[in-house]
Amino acid sequence: ISQKDGNALRELLHEYHFADIAELLEELNSDEATYLVKLLETDITSEALMELDDDVREKILDRLSPKEIANELEEMDTDDAADIIAELDDHIQKEVIQKIKDQEHAADIVELLTYDEDTAGALMAKELVQVKETWTVAGCVREMRRQAENVTRVHSIYVTDKEGKLKGRLSLKDLLTASEKTKISEIYIPKVDYVTVHTENEDVARIMQKYDLEAIPVVDENGILVGRITIDDILDFIKDEAEKDYQMAAGISQDVEADDSLWKLTKARLPWLMIGMLGGLGAASIISGFDSIFLSHPNLLLFVPLIQATAGNVGVQSSAIVVQGLANDTIKGHIIRRLLKESVLALINGICIAIVVLVISHFIFGTTYSESISICIALISVIIMAALIGTFVPILLDRNGIDPAVATGPFITTSNDVFGILTYFLIAKLILGF
Amino acid sequence: ISQKDGNALRELLHEYHFADIAELLEELNSDEATYLVKLLETDITSEALMELDDDVREKILDRLSPKEIANELEEMDTDDAADIIAELDDHIQKEVIQKIKDQEHAADIVELLTYDEDTAGALMAKELVQVKETWTVAGCVREMRRQAENVTRVHSIYVTDKEGKLKGRLSLKDLLTASEKTKISEIYIPKVDYVTVHTENEDVARIMQKYDLEAIPVVDENGILVGRITIDDILDFIKDEAEKDYQMAAGISQDVEADDSLWKLTKARLPWLMIGMLGGLGAASIISGFDSIFLSHPNLLLFVPLIQATAGNVGVQSSAIVVQGLANDTIKGHIIRRLLKESVLALINGICIAIVVLVISHFIFGTTYSESISICIALISVIIMAALIGTFVPILLDRNGIDPAVATGPFITTSNDVFGILTYFLIAKLILGF
Structure with missing residues (x-):
């Protein structure tokens, strides 16, 4: 297509919806995309530009002159135009705004730029x-x-x-x-x-x-x-928030996509893995602190992964429910009542799992009765503890004005891993007395 | 308020927005709420009913006669009315529909009920x-x-x-x-x-x-x-989907809220904990299969939690990015290229973490050089493996028409735990030759 046959292209793409043009632009390389944006009429390309991924749009805008950008902005609603301008460098911003012919439009855009990000002022459009x-x-x-x-x-x-x-x-x-x-x-x-x-x-x-x-x-x-x-601006906002929360729960700290660069993906993922690593090293030092267990009850070491996995899963479940409840404003009543409910729930789940583990550990792995009972009591305690941490931490963060979504994912998992393993060995030591 | 002073109440609530009335209804007990619904005019209560939580609405509708329900439906848009009727028992459905005075409205509702759930037919309204x-x-x-x-x-x-x-x-x-x-x-x-x-x-x-x-x-x-x-119906749909995905990633299988009953919460959470338990027991049998390690290299056991935590975290990160990419349709190109990219990314992250672990394990935990090197090589291998499983499984599920969101959370974590620990011991055995 890109043999620079302008007229044929213009005719071909004339009937396309701007959202389809945007998809096409994302497929092309930056030079081809810029060529196309310059070729087509601004009423189509301005809308298509808005639909583009930030990275792609940035590359195309870099290749356009301030005058060309101003022409695109002229066709946009003030809120969209302000969003685009905010992405540009400071000195280009001014040049572009000066080049906008419609004085009123330019003044509206400048006004929108003065409001704080994340407020209605920055989200609104002047058109009404x-x-x-x-x-x-x-x-x-x-x-x-x-x-x-x-x-x-x-x-x-x-x-x-x-x-x-x-x-x-x-x-x-x-x-x-x-x-x-x-x-x-x-x-x-x-x-x-x-x-x-x-x-x-x-x-x-x-x-x-x-x-x-x-x-x-x-x-x-x-x-x-x-x-x-x-509502369409709000829809975008809600979707972005949901995606950020989802990624946060998975231990990804920036809004990244599968197609982003290795460097960007590493920056978003490595810090969380480091937190997990610290937790793992913490667990290692706990185990080495109970080193007499290696001689007296080596079987107990077999169940470390079980304890750890269960603590992590319970913690994530509890925190996810609280985080969603906080987001939807459905968390009512006193914090003590909620912690009590989580404890009862954890006790029910814990007893169900403990019964299975009791039978299997004794008959298949050959642990003694007292060892099996220690494992089960520890398991139930760990589940209750994980549920309480998972419930309490997000509520605490929320009350202190921190987004509780950071508490889900690796953060909760890691602290539950460490506390879970510590609890496990403490209870085993108490019961078995090694 | 609820001293049955009808006129005063009616006057007081007359100026309220239906969404506020809905909030009030949720605070009251079922009998009081039903009293209020009967008291107020149907043009307000019908809208308020739509805003209510399913459970609360069900309890109120149970206390209303078919005739009273029909009066409420009369005021609703056809799509909302059809949603409410679909929640009722079969025999009450028919009675209610017969009691709707406006024949055309009733016919429209019946038509909407014939479409499959999750299709545009069931979502649409006849009003236009x-x-x-x-x-x-x-x-x-x-x-x-x-x-x-x-x-x-x-x-x-x-x-x-x-x-x-x-x-x-x-x-x-x-x-x-x-x-x-x-x-x-x-x-x-x-x-x-x-x-x-x-x-x-x-x-x-x-x-x-x-x-x-x-x-x-x-x-x-x-x-x-x-x-x-x-768009408001679509907004509700998108929010529900995002919440379901979020819960699925956290290992919660039904759409539950913090205020649901213990039984409902247990049903939604216990099955996933059981999966985690099976993984934990699997890990236990792997460790017991390598029991010679207890005598020859007990230090290696200290790092089981580290291996497990890292495998789980990496798997969740990779799967979350793929699941979101699939949902937004941004996963392009061949699957092999994506797996390759994930491997490189995992290698980078793996080397960073391994270097830290190498130093700490040797100097703090006193592992020998060959042990430390085994741990680090295993760690890097496990990270790459976890990233590949986390990437491959959601894509595979998606190609087979299964919602890839089930793959995140406990499912991926558990399988990565088991494979991770297996890989760890296999590599250690290969290098250290115990």
Whole structure:
């Protein structure tokens, strides 16, 4: 395809959806992709650019002049344009913004760049349909037609007073059914959910989901309507968060993908393996501390992997449930009650597993009765302990303002490994008295 | 509050949002909640019921008569109503459907119940705004006003031919700006994404996200427009899937919450612990198979937890990345290349960890040089093996149509534990020759 036959390519790709163009761009090498972006019209490529993976987009933007980037941004919604500009180097940022022809668009983008990341201000778009309460239905429809030019999709029509303060919203239905001369103030709905520019993304997501909203207006400190957030941005945010939590639980510390470079993947994975390694060395020193066991009860060493695996599994289960509960705000009641419940649950699971281990260890591995009983009591204790650590640590982190998701995965597993093995040998020593 | 003062309550709660009412219902006991549902108007309670946790809703519905349930369903969108009915017992289902006054609404609900779960047919709602291509703009606006009565939110206006076949969509903007006598066929957009009733939810979610859609029309085998799916339903689906994957990775097999009963939590957690137990017993028999090590190289036993922890952590990391890559469709290229990349990555990580372990084991734990070298070579081999298993198993499952997410968590950890310990002892035996 890339024999630089511009016209044929343009014709061929004209009918493609921007999301398909984006897929195509990801397949090509950077030079080919840049060639294509320059070739095609900006209304298609600007949307396609937004869909690209960060790395790919960065490479293409590096190859475009500030003027070319500005042309792409011109076609984008303000929120998308601000996201792209934020990815550029500082000195290029300024150049690009100067090259944007539409002054108002440029000012909106600059405004969005001033808000903190992770807040509604940075997530919102300036594009929205806004009517004043003093207008009539006919004037409103006329004005809406004009505003709709810039707004890709009309989600809601927001009603403000003369100063721009958010007063309520207008349903399309009421607008369609009202007579032309009715005043907006008579038909608008004064109850409207909103967030401020400083509301955190997480809270925006929670509110929009709770009330099943598809768009929410954003106001500044004075209640002036300054933007709106749509559900597709929130959907992206929720997906990203879920992926980060999933990776965190698996011991991967950055948002990496299978196709990332070896260096990036190593940086994301090695630190967690090091934590696991420290735990393993800790366990080694515990075992060597109980070295008399090698002579008196060598059979007990056979069950170290069993103790360790069970402690790790129970800890991860408990922490995963608590982490999800915290994220969904379903953890209620006192912490003591929750720990009690986890203990009972651990006791049930522990007894079931212990019975099986009791029988198998004695009859197959030939441990003595007292050894088997030590193993089982230790196993139950370890399960209860692992469940308590798995429940307590995330709650503790959450109360101290740390994302509890870091507590799942290698962190919990490693500490449970170490404590589990220590508990195992302590209980065995207590019962068997070696 | 619950002193049965109906009027005061009604007045108090009148201004509340249904999502807040739902939260209140969850706090109350079942009898109080049922009392409240009966007391309040069905347009509020029907929405609140939809927001409730399955368990709570079930208890309330159990206490309502078929007639009362039918009244609630009358107010719901067809997709929500069908979801609720599907939760009821078979004989109550029929009674409830008979009691629904609006015949068309009842027929729509029955139709939705016929589709397979997890397909677009079961997810879609029948409520939509549909216009025929032969109409004029004026007629269209008139008809839309009528249809909009039943549709909570107008996402898109779909255009069909006389037989009801989906032809395209109409933008609100074009409708607002066109003259009254224009035919719809002149202004509609013939390019429209759609799914069929048999499309799986996963594919619907993928398509809607890829093309940033907020609603998608659903057609039957003959291309007749039968319903539409909105982004909020997809958002719920995506969140549920992410939570299920997260729990699966943590070794929890059902969709449980922290507040579920002990019995439900045990059912979801014990089976996975049993798998871990079997792995632990497998490891025990491997160690006992190499029992000469107890006499010749007891120091090697100290590092069993280290080997096991590292194998588990590496396996979970590798599988998590592959599982996410498969879910996002970013796993491209040949499987051999991916396994090669994972091996190189594992080699890098392995060497870093091995160097630390080499020094510490020799100088702190007093292992001989040959022992330390055996441990390190085994460690590197185990890391590579764990990475390969973690990468290969999810891809294999996915190719055989099994959800690769089951492969993460205890399953991968357990098999890596067993293989890791086996590899460790085999390599040690080979080098040290005991």
